[in-house]
Amino acid sequence: MTTPRGFTALLVASVAFATLVSCGPVTTTTVRKPQLYEWNDDGGPGEVAIRINLETQRASYTRGGRPIGWSYVATGTPGHSTPQGTFRITEKVIDKYSNAYGWIEDEFGNVVNGDAQPSTPVPAGCNYVPAPMPYWMRLTDWGIGMHAGLIPNPGTPASHGCIRLPKPFAPVLFSVVNVGTPVKIVKEKPALPAIPVDDPSSSTTTTYTLSNPTIP
Incomplete structure (x- = not known):
C-alpha cells in the first residue's frame, strides 16, 4: 500500500519525468517541393519558341534554337484533352x-x-x-491557351484543356513572348539514354540505344 508520503514522492517524480520528456528535442520532417521550372534566358538574338510534351507534362523553351529553360505544365485531363499540333500565340492578356x-x-x-x-x-x-487565367496567351479560337495556374501534381494533367504554367514563372514567360510566337504541342515518350557496349574484339566502344533490339 502506498503511503501519503510515498504517493507524493511518486507524483513529484512523475511530473519531473514528464517535464524532462517535454523539454527534449522535437524532430520535424521538411518535405521538399519539386522544382517547377528553370529559366536561363540571356535575352540574346533570336525568337523564343515553345515545345510542350503532353506525355511528360513539361515544356521546353528556346531562343534562336538555344535552350533557355523548361517548366512543368498541367494540361487537359481525359475528356478535356489539350490538342496536339503547331500553334502560334494570337492574344496576350494579363488579367483574363x-x-x-x-x-x-x-x-x-x-x-x-x-x-x-x-x-x-x-x-x-x-x-x-x-x-x-492570369498571363493568358491564346493558342486557339476555341479557348485553349497558356496561363498561370495550379500544378497540383507535377507530371500529371489537371486542367480543362488549357496549359497551366507555374504561377511564379508565367509572368516571366509572358514578358518574352509575342503574338506570333510558335508553340508546338506533342505527345512523345522521353528519349532513352544511350548505353555503351564494349566489343571484346575491338578497342572501340559501340553505342546502342535502349530501343535497339540488336544489342548483343
Whole structure:
C-alpha cells in the first residue's frame, strides 16, 4: 500500500519525468517541393519558341534554337484533352477570366462547387465566380491557351484543356513572348539514354540505344 508520503514522492517524480520528456528535442520532417521550372534566358538574338510534351507534362523553351529553360505544365485531363499540333500565340492578356469554367461560393466566400460552368444552377445566396487565367496567351479560337495556374501534381494533367504554367514563372514567360510566337504541342515518350557496349574484339566502344533490339 502506498503511503501519503510515498504517493507524493511518486507524483513529484512523475511530473519531473514528464517535464524532462517535454523539454527534449522535437524532430520535424521538411518535405521538399519539386522544382517547377528553370529559366536561363540571356535575352540574346533570336525568337523564343515553345515545345510542350503532353506525355511528360513539361515544356521546353528556346531562343534562336538555344535552350533557355523548361517548366512543368498541367494540361487537359481525359475528356478535356489539350490538342496536339503547331500553334502560334494570337492574344496576350494579363488579367483574363474564363468564360467557360469557374466555381460557386456562398456569401462567406466558401466554395460550394469547385467545378462549375456559367450554366450551372446557383443556389440562393451564392455566386458564380469565373476562373482567373492570369498571363493568358491564346493558342486557339476555341479557348485553349497558356496561363498561370495550379500544378497540383507535377507530371500529371489537371486542367480543362488549357496549359497551366507555374504561377511564379508565367509572368516571366509572358514578358518574352509575342503574338506570333510558335508553340508546338506533342505527345512523345522521353528519349532513352544511350548505353555503351564494349566489343571484346575491338578497342572501340559501340553505342546502342535502349530501343535497339540488336544489342548483343
